[in-house]
Amino acid sequence: MKKESTSFLKKRSKKLLTVGAHLAGNVRPKSKSFLLLFFKKEVLSFFCFFCVAAAPLSPETSDVAKLAPLAAHWVFVETAPSGFTLVDADHGKILAAVPMEFADNLAIAPDRKHIYVAETMWTERTRGVRQDLLTTYDAGTLDILHETKIPPRALAVFKAQDLALSASGRTAFVFNLAPATSVTVVDVASGAVTGHIDTPGCALVYPWKDGGFSSLCGNGTLLNVALAAHAAPVVTHTKPFFAAATDPVFEASLVDPATAQAVFISFTGKVIPVVLGPQPQIGATWSLQEAAGQKAAGTGVQELAWRPGGYQVASWHKASGRLFVLMHPGTFWTQKEPGTEVWVFSMATKKLIRRIPLKVPAKGIAVSQDAAPLLYAASGDGDLAVIKADTGEELRSVSLAGRGPLLIAPGL
Amino acid sequence: MIAASLTAAAKLPPTQSAYLEGCGGCHGIDGRSYAPKVPDIAGQAGFYLCTQAGRRYIARLPNVDFAHLDAQQLASVMNYVVFTLGGGSAPAGAPPFTAAEMAAARAETIDSPDLMRVRAGIIAGILKTCPAARGLLAYGAP
Amino acid sequence: MIVFDTFSERFTRRFARASSRRSMLARFGAAMLAAPAFPMLPVARARAADADVNGLTDFERNAQTKDPAKCSYWRHCAIDGILCGCCGGGVHTCPPGAEPSPICWIGTCRNPDDGRHYVIAYRDCCGRSACTTKDPDCACDTNDRDLPIYSPFNSNDILWCYGKAAATYHCSTAVLMGQAS
Numbered sequence: 001m002k003k004e005s006t007s008f009l010k011k012r013s014k015k016l017l018t019v020g021a022h023l024a025g026n027v028r029p030k031s032k033s034f035l036l037l038f039f040k041k042e043v044l045s046f047f048c049f050f051c052v053a054a055a056p057l058s059p060e061t062s063d064v065a066k067l068a069p070l071a072a073h074w075v076f077v078e079t080a081p082s083g084f085t086l087v088d089a090d091h092g093k094i095l096a097a098v099p100m101e102f103a104d105n106l107a108i109a110p111d112r113k114h115i116y117v118a119e120t121m122w123t124e125r126t127r128g129v130r131q132d133l134l135t136t137y138d139a140g141t142l143d144i145l146h147e148t149k150i151p152p153r154a155l156a157v158f159k160a161q162d163l164a165l166s167a168s169g170r171t172a173f174v175f176n177l178a179p180a181t182s183v184t185v186v187d188v189a190s191g192a193v194t195g196h197i198d199t200p201g202c203a204l205v206y207p208w209k210d211g212g213f214s215s216l217c218g219n220g221t222l223l224n225v226a227l228a229a230h231a232a233p234v235v236t237h238t239k240p241f242f243a244a245a246t247d248p249v250f251e252a253s254l255v256d257p258a259t260a261q262a263v264f265i266s267f268t269g270k271v272i273p274v275v276l277g278p279q280p281q282i283g284a285t286w287s288l289q290e291a292a293g294q295k296a297a298g299t300g301v302q303e304l305a306w307r308p309g310g311y312q313v314a315s316w317h318k319a320s321g322r323l324f325v326l327m328h329p330g331t332f333w334t335q336k337e338p339g340t341e342v343w344v345f346s347m348a349t350k351k352l353i354r355r356i357p358l359k360v361p362a363k364g365i366a367v368s369q370d371a372a373p374l375l376y377a378a379s380g381d382g383d384l385a386v387i388k389a390d391t392g393e394e395l396r397s398v399s400l401a402g403r404g405p406l407l408i409a410p411g412l
Numbered sequence: 413m414i415a416a417s418l419t420a421a422a423k424l425p426p427t428q429s430a431y432l433e434g435c436g437g438c439h440g441i442d443g444r445s446y447a448p449k450v451p452d453i454a455g456q457a458g459f460y461l462c463t464q465a466g467r468r469y470i471a472r473l474p475n476v477d478f479a480h481l482d483a484q485q486l487a488s489v490m491n492y493v494v495f496t497l498g499g500g501s502a503p504a505g506a507p508p509f510t511a512a513e514m515a516a517a518r519a520e521t522i523d524s525p526d527l528m529r530v531r532a533g534i535i536a537g538i539l540k541t542c543p544a545a546r547g548l549l550a551y552g553a554p
Numbered sequence: 555m556i557v558f559d560t561f562s563e564r565f566t567r568r569f570a571r572a573s574s575r576r577s578m579l580a581r582f583g584a585a586m587l588a589a590p591a592f593p594m595l596p597v598a599r600a601r602a603a604d605a606d607v608n609g610l611t612d613f614e615r616n617a618q619t620k621d622p623a624k625c626s627y628w629r630h631c632a633i634d635g636i637l638c639g640c641c642g643g644g645v646h647t648c649p650p651g652a653e654p655s656p657i658c659w660i661g662t663c664r665n666p667d668d669g670r671h672y673v674i675a676y677r678d679c680c681g682r683s684a685c686t687t688k689d690p691d692c693a694c695d696t697n698d699r700d701l702p703i704y705s706p707f708n709s710n711d712i713l714w715c716y717g718k719a720a721a722t723y724h725c726s727t728a729v730l731m732g733q734a735s
Contacts (some may be wrong), residue, residue, distance in 0.1 A: 102684075102723075103713060126683050126722045155713040155721055156703050178449060179438055179657060179706060179716065180527075198527040201474025203704035216704040218478035225525060233525040244705055245480040251702045301611040333611050333698045336634075424673060424732040432673050432731055437659040437707050437714075441675070441731065446656040449716050478705075 067096060067140050070112040070410045072370035077384055078158075078404035080104070084117075085400055089374050089386045092398045096142055103155045105163035107172070108139070108410050109188075110258075115139050116188065118153055118163040118174050134163075134172055134186050148191040150174055150184050154203075158311040158364070158406050159251055161204035164213065167257040171227075173205040173213050183213065185227065197225050197233055204251055208260035208276040216251070216264075220244040226278045234278065241274075241282045242266055247299055250335070252312045254323075263316065263323065263347070267335045268297045269308050271323070273347070288325060291345050292352035299332045309337040311380065311405045312364030315412065317373050317389060321347045324375060324389070326365055327355075338363045342375060344389075356392035360385060364405030366412060380405035427488045431497075434479045434489070443497035451551035458494045458502025459545035462538045469534045470494075471509065471517035483515040490514065503542065528552055610664070611698045617666050625694035627728075629674050631663035632700045634710035635726030640692035641685035646729040648679035654727070655680050657716035659707055661699055662734045673731035676710060681719025694726075 067086075074095065076084040083097035084106045098106060104119040115137040123129045132153050136146040154162050154177035162175045165188075172186040181203050185195030202215035202223040212226040212233070220240035225233050242249050247266045255262040260276040269288035275281040287296040289306060297305035308314065310326040317324070323346075326339025338361035344354040356375070363380035367373050373389040384398040384407075424432070432441065435453075439445055443454030460466035470476065471490065479486055490509040494502050524530050535548045617628040623639040630637070642649035658677040665672060687693075701708040715721035 122720045126720045156711045197525045200527050201478045218705045235523045235525050248702050331612055336697050424735055426735040429735045432660050434707055438657050446716055
């Protein structure tokens, strides 16, 4: 009888698993743990049959887990509206979750001791007074250390570039879209809003070292804002370096605040390296397809080619100079199509190193920054693939209740 | 109910079509959307032509200059904004924008970390000449 | 604007919509592996002579004019959201209790019946938490002529909720403004 119910349960769980994989990631762990519980009971009763006199069990007290220092192979996965879920990618385990609502942003301090969340809420859930906060969490306890009231921030989906930290981590930049565009500057140590910079016609934040930031503009330029402690900010524009209306660069282009090196990638697959600063140095453009021995893709709406696409469309491994881009076969205007492959390029030689086919197409990728890097690929639907970045071997897949494709990894 | 002033089945004139596609989402189908968050154009935009500084200001606004239009189309849209949607707010005899003027404006887009302060200064100047322009102060008002 | 609870469905739907292209790709699979670039698709080749369909986007080639509560309805060429018509509203109607945002973005879509382009206002309905439905036809992530948010007037990733109600996204409408020129 018991045996029967076990197999029934197994069947049932299996069914649940299938449904879970398709519909909601959280069904899977639930049914698994239920099964585990059942087995434990079985095993326990089996053992107790033989060993009658075991020591009595000790009573327990409720306590709270603490996190070890943020490790290289940990990654925050946007799982709106439940939170940013922190995943240990080496073991495929959930370690913690930081609360968030849809369109909130998370950033990790360079010293990894704090986590910042830019968040928006209303006093009566979806009515009442709007409140926008930059909230500081202790990275070990996830206790809230500070809340800074900020002006209404931009509400747009899947833009990690809505919130950025300077290289030292002392300054946070929050992008606003009121719908006039501007950037709020916050001194994170004191929690004080220290500046409000209008960025008309320009959006998002690409920080450079500690001197300021750049924003992308609707005329194909960069707006550059140099900040000084006791003087007015100085604003410059580059010359146009991309075609904003016909082949724009992705918002999810890359910047390393420590070196001010940025890499912008256009819808067709043009790569434009730029060293950010008051007078940005715009490097030579190269093509993702040409780097792979193919014809450069154009803007034809019936022109089938391998194209970059998704939301968090690219990542990089800074120490080895490798660029990772989500690619899919498609025509122009498929810029948000999930990637079926990740292409790995050497930024030094501008050559394709490897094509990594994805079991589940992904809308977002990130790469860990250690010597044995992992590539994370998020479906935007709860599936997170953990891939050995050096070989393309998929190590494991983690199923989350997640939706958004944003991935925030330490050191990125 | 949001502005149903468009006529049925008629093909939109090119300038109005360009205004809708590049400006009308925020500024409203007929130049009026939500004054505290977006400046009204209807009955207002022409006041900028009260002063030379005002005229230079609206021609050099980044969201004007970054429109996906050539200089001639952009001048037409600007004239539609100040004279048609502006609904008589432009002072009598104010000359229309030209393609050359808009091309020159594009070469010197406003670069300011405090655009609202620049705007306040421009409006203060306009109010001296055109006191009726007080409606311009509605944008950004608490 | 992307919606909370319909991601899997949308994902499935998106793949279903692209399946004809995908199956064609599969037939070309071997050639693709060997050849660095793509051969021109037979459909594209056949239609290239036809001026009416040449130059159409993937969405435009599959667009229909019969059912506005489906993603493939012609006006939804860049809507990125959940259709209000699936939530108690309609193609230009907010569901009860929601507020049409006074601020929106405006694009153009092609009507396959008359081949004309029309100006479409993508106006979000706001102030209520997101509408949810499991109907895969109701969630739509289409992006013809959609630009990044540094061109906000052409960008569908923004939660276009700027009225008196809270800026919470409920669903999306596609309001016909007139024929584009």
